[in-house]
Amino acid sequence: MFHPHTDSDREAMLKTIGAGSIEELFEAIPEDLRFPELDLPPIHTEMEARELLQDISEGNETQRDLPMFLGAGAYNHYIPAAVDFILRRGEFYTAYTPYQPEISQGTLQAIFEYQSHVINLTGMEVSNASHYDGATAAAEAINMGRVILRGKRSKAVVSPGVHPQYRETIHTYVDNDSFDIQGEDLDLTAGPEALYPLIDENTAVVMVQYPDFFGRVYDYTELAEKVHQAGAILAIVANPLASALLKSPGEFGADIVCGEGQPLGIPLSYGGPYLGILATREKYVRHIAGRIVGETQDEEGKRGYVLTLSTREQHIRREKASSNICTNQGLMALAATVHISLLGKEGLREVANLNYQHAHYAAKQISEIPGFEAWSDQTFFNEFVVKCPMPAGKLNDLLLEEGIVGGYDLGKDYPGMQDHLMVAVTEMNSKSQIDFLVEKLAEVSRD
């Protein structure tokens, strides 16, 4: 335990306060509700706690124990050692929101650099200091589109190719009032054209994903034109790593880019903490949620950084604020900033290309197994869907018996897709792992 008080400290302090005991300080609490017995495990020393947590952690099978081909919004990528070295600096991780810029320039400048990296990757013009995760950033993007159009438009068009959990989160955020979401039940095999008929003068936001949940990569240039003709906002949920290799959402004409920053140096960690990316155009800077860092100078003209545009935020605007967010994902944004800086222009392209190459090799090999075929011939990045000769859930069970965590069973979210397995392949899946998967797929589907 971490309070440092000696008995004599306690007595001296109580004397200064004028209290006879610590218990006396709690007399404002109703007596019958004071000092309840808590039924909790006994005290563990650090040594015992370390052992206990080690034991619990060994109840999990990790990426090292079993080859995994799971993606669906969380990807296993290599994280250079220097990233965690920087994250573990107490000056970064034991600080809080940089309210006092004179003693927070480290955090502030790192966020400013994060914003710059995100803008460069996404092709946008403004980025916030981060959001909770991809799903909440997507919900915030829908909300932002409504606010930009002053609440006068009452629907969003959301592609069924947006991550199912992101769509669920969007519903949780906006379903409580008269706002309609259309498009989620469209034919999954259709491209972005299928959305066009739904886009009208009542549409505030159109949201698509890039690559979409099924891994498909579309050129959204024409969609952007249609959306803008209708006076609506185009929000693209993007994988930032794909944007190192493929055209950025900004090049298509996106107004808002949101997405999951986990592929940029953040461990899988069972789903969190991750990093929500939220970026937009300069003209919408006053509508973006969350903290933003801007450049300025001190009285002597030295360049420095501060939190800015805070009049958008809850602590100033209270019930008039467009979002209630205050804490963001500071340390995760730092991880991404260091990761991007370390890999740099060439490294990021290199790793994105490795993903592309490995995934395409895997897709080709799998589609040559009798009974398996590619579900779509659309371009993809590091994830793709295969139609299997049996339910994907059953296939995954059989693979697990062989020591492989297979892909994502699309039947879980999309009725009628029970026989479809979504496979993610990153630079961490070596050729021999891929060959092993292909061999076992062939074996278990033959039996």
Next chain:
Amino acid sequence: MINLEPLIYDKTSPGRRGVRFPESAVPHTDLPADLVRQDLPLPELSELDVVRHFTKLSQLNHGVDIGFYPLGSCTMKYNPKINEETARLAGFAGIHPLQPVETAQGALHLMYLMQEFLKEIGGFAGVTLQPAAGAHGELTGVLIIKKYHDFNGDTQRNKILVPDSAHGTNPATSAMSGFKVVQIKSDERGNVDLEALKAECDDTLAGFMLTNPNTLGLFEENVCEVSEIVHQAGGLMYGDGANMNALLGISKPGDLGVDILHYNLHKTFSTPHGGGGPGSGPVGVVEKLVDFLPGPLVAVQDQGGEDVPPYYNFVTPEHTIGRMKAFHGQFGVIVRAFTYIMMHGAQGLREVSEYAVLNANYLMALVKDAYRLPYDRVCMHEFVVEGRWPEIEGVHALDISKRLMDFGFHPPTNYFPLIVREALMIEPTETETKETLDEFAKALLQIAEEAKSNPDVLHQAPHVTPIGRLDEVKAARNLVLCCGVPWLDND
């Protein structure tokens, strides 16, 4: 004095490399020519360049590991290093959120126990670990209020009451969820004014958002009456758990009539603040609200038996408000908080709150003759003083805050709560020694003296930081929000 550091975009050199990846070992596939990106304007540096850059940046920060950080309402306690070790264990950091639950039983076991611990600590029947931060937990709670009333056909309940001392997130969250927000004033002891509360309790009341101890650091003496009045009017009591560091083993919010409460694992349970996140904001609820929690929750599917551990699975409550984010919450943060609870047990947690309250009252006693206390009562884990003296013009809470930096301290929260003029909100936490508190009090007393004798030294503060007071008006007027972006020409 430490020098400032150039931007990473100013240190780039074309062709320089940091990390390299292996050559592709698979047959080559051509890239889609029409979709390939032409320009990727990111910096190019060596690994050492990058490490030095961020190490230097870190040195421009103040953190709990460097010195006292009495930022009120934020509970800047020591972040035990063991937490960082446990969260990084391969069996936690290297698992995929969607891998089969039979391969993640360790994670589910830990999450299940964490739900149980938080239920016990707060006096609740159900807990969701999903919310990503305090404000996100608040949103969860307010959406539960909405869903509960809608489910009962009480759709006219569209009003949320918040005390005037509330955190800004309370009104923002309520408004975000479509509620009308009405503020309730505080009485002369800093408690909720019961008459003002009664006047607003009608059949449109959806709920009341109470922070207890409140943002003045005072235990809400009328809490049971407030709960009763709200409940009688058909409303629900929401508890903002930002200040739970005063109540561990001291009192259970559920016993005090709170129906919904969010915890801030990054405040109360020692997980690092990370320069502004990640936080974690689990939400506890009473029995009648369990079915409305966001899913998935972890439940025991099979009790197991002798030598057979229980088998856990995810379940979604029947009338759930829906998912609040992707996957299962800020798992890495939950591992840290779990470690902390394991190291404390019931006795240790009670001591956390006891010593947090002792430290706050001690510090308050040392400075209250020099700084006006708006409410002279025993405080809980924090207290608020006025950062001004009526007889001295032109000295503000901001000046005191900046001057504190010269002594190596992080300033308290200033200008909050809004109901205290020039507020300085001071939360020492239990992990600070008496010596540190003495030093801090000494600095505050010296500053009070300087305010009279030499106010310029306050106005010109800070004197020893790498940079002076920054021009925030300029930052907001001439927006420069990034660097090195070719299409913005902002260099």
